[in-house]
Amino acid sequence: MTNAIACVDKAEAFLVIGSNTTENHPIIGDRVKRAVTRRGAKLVVIDPRRIPLAEYANVFLQIRPGDNIAVLNGIMHVILQEGLHDAAYIEERCEGFDAFAASLEKFTPEWVEQNTGVSADALREAARLYATADPASILYAMGVTQHTQGTDAVKALANLAMLTGNVGKEGGGLNPLRGQNNVQGACDMGGLPNVVTGYQKVADDEAMAKFDEAWGRKVRREVGLTVTEMGNRAADGSLKALYIMGENPMITDPDLHHIEKALDNLEFLVVQDIFLTETGQKADVVLPACSFAEKDGTFTNTERRVQRVRRAVAPTPGCRPDWAILADLMGRMGYKAEYAGPEEIFEEIRSLTPSYAGITYDRIENEGIPWPCPDTDHPGTPILHVGGFARGKGLFHPVDYNGPDELPDDDYPFFLTTGREHPHYHSGTMTRRCGRINDCFPEGFMEMNPVDAERLGLATGDPVKVSSRRGEITTKVQVIDRTAPGTVFMSFHYSESPVNQLTNSAACPTCKIPEYKVCAVRVEKL
């Protein structure tokens, strides 16, 4: 997030796109609802599903999965046409405006209506609500990014925030809501193939020289492989060994038959986890790790706030904290990695990472600090790009609309889109082992619009076979007016109905994110 979560309390309007906020980030969802109901802040919701937040919206644009960019460009077309943009801000702080403005010409509200079905009037109203409020905040999540044009959609949102002068402003901003407790931290720590800690590029010789020296080994300057690419290399046999810590790709990867084949093809697979997951069952060695309640350390949340994790109970007998397992293994492979505990590792991190340099365990004892925090006197940075962009001028990127990789046809006539349900979490490894949560939500359903259900003769609870070009699964139908006719929704928590056997592994060429949010399926009554 460019802005702090607390900034929600200052926004005069919200544009929420591809985020089922109240179910997946309930605490932020609560704040948005409070802003709308108690302060009268305006709300635009853009989603293929009538999510709970849509009930609070001034304008709800129920789009087809995959049409984000068309709709966003349409909104920006209206803003420009009606002169609602912040010309002074653009002039002073941005560049590339003219080419960008020209790229929006074809996206008239009528064009958008004709090509996506979103009403031109509703689009105009959404544009006016967002653009005339000051400040206005954009909240988004995987509904924007998990597309073959995921990166482009994020650029479109950045264009929208800059066009209205909302970046670097309290209550405004461009705010991705991250889905996992420490996905921000995993990125910050260099859990990515192209960067080490603090996004220092492996290709940057000067930055890497510091790591070469600190680590006593020369860091390779070539970018490594992404998750998706490692899967492909495992399948073709050129990747021989994989070490998976705390992930369950056998449930969460797209096109599960592909990842299963890839893992089976490996010479050696190590899985480190707290349960024997579907992925662990494929491993050659499984290492039992500690849960969050059994170890010390830090997580970095979606607003970049580095917060303490504290050991509350002793490790389950036989288990070790992940850091201790890794340090032991490094030692066995001839590399000295002796740490008294996580704080000593954190000290090493901050000595190598400018954005974390000022954060210490002592300083975050009571409350976390958002990075960048360059020195120990620095209070942290709740809002990014204040007074100027990190790169200098904010760059407008013209973005075109291509549509999703796979569209419904005669054989597979429905759009399928996927996501989470409120009480469950990700691959269900944890929440499906919380007795009371699982008692309430023991099985998954496929949401289907009443119009489609009537046509297919389906009622809530009826078992169905759902198939795509990649696989088929069985589940039960929930007839509910949440998706539009022609679109069905499933969550991916349930290993007995693994929806990712159906999803499309076609990925965004820039960031390699798979298109989980759109594929074509057929639904048959059983």
Added chain:
Amino acid sequence: MVNLTIDAVQVSVPEGSTILEAAQAAGIRIPTLCWLKKLSPIGSCRMCVVHVDGVSRPVTACDTVAGDGLVVTTDSDELREMRRDVLRLLLVRHPLDCPVCDKGGECDLQDLVTEFGVTAKEYGTEPFERQLPRYVSPFIQQWPDRCVLCGRCVQACTEIKGIGCIQIVDNGLHSYIGPKPGAECVSCGECLSVCPVGALTDGVRETKARIWQSERVETTCGYCGVGCQLELNVLDGRILRVTTTDFDKAPNHGTLCVKGRFGWEFVDHPDRLTKPLVRKDGDLVESTWDEALGLVASRLQQIKDEHGPDALGGFTSARCTNEENYLFQKFLRAVIGTNNVDHCARL
């Protein structure tokens, strides 16, 4: 700013402040029961009554705006007797079941009754039928008799969560907190976290502990990216419940969702792995740390020697700590010698 006098102390507060806020700013305590800082004033219990010079009857400090020049008295024999009467009336219905109540020792009513010297059920009534405790959600138990009808839970459900699925139903002795049609409970537990008594309790674990018996460890929730701060309440190495007591702390200000408040049973689930497993003759069998890590080290080294470092890769984890993610990529980059490290940020 508004200037007023409270118990002979000159107080200056921003316009719009209540008498209670003015007193708190001056360090003067006025007893409260229904008032909670994170909620707008409810004004239902009348514990916070004070005298204002020139006003014939005592007023409630929590919802009376501090006016310029007011002269307020917060303590007198009459006020103490009024507060005592509030407590006596609450005890007509509230059972004296403190020994079996989860809230014993951290109950606002218990504290006030003790402070004001109310030692018995002093007011009687016609016998009435007692209501049995019931689960109102799979996670939350309701004990209707213990309810003091302060309205905090109703206010919190509406104001904090924006849901409003509960309301005060019926009237008089038979009033209770019941469902409000049209809104669905999501079991977030906000209601039980603000309940001043034991009318709403955490139903996840049978085992309970008094507040001074268990340890409260503050930590960060392990589910979504919001990073809520919460307290794991632990006794004998087991989590008993999750609480939040600091309503001023970012990012969640004491609020949680169903997963954060009730989703911790997996920690001591019998399915937890307790020994390393090694595949032998096609099956995963229990092993020792020494054997398992020895095997990992030798196999990774062997594959690196035979096929080069880029034949190896690792998925690090958005579940694990920063320290663990740092070490994981250091392991791949410095020890194995590859940049093939990524995680599920995209998934």
